[in-house]
Amino acid sequence: MSEAPKGQTPTSLEGVRVVSPKEARKIQGEGGLLIACYTHMTDWVQARPVGSVHITMDVPKDHKRTDFDLKDAEFDLSALPADKDRPIVLFCADDM
16 A cells, blocks of 8 residues: 555555546446445435445544544445455545
């Protein structure tokens, strides 16, 4: 994994690539799973791709602090597929 400033998403991660919304829909159409990683259910209720699932992100109330370290965030991973070979696309509200 590449180094990133504390609290920021790394620019690369082994086995992971950034895709466009169009590519994400293609992956889903080929059997992949779209997973929303929203901090608030409001985002999930307002808009989401058809067929996507939600993984709750449990963060402290002050998670919008610029010094919040994302390694402290917790996700409910029970929505992940048992098939570890199934492609997964993760997205957040900012990606919509």
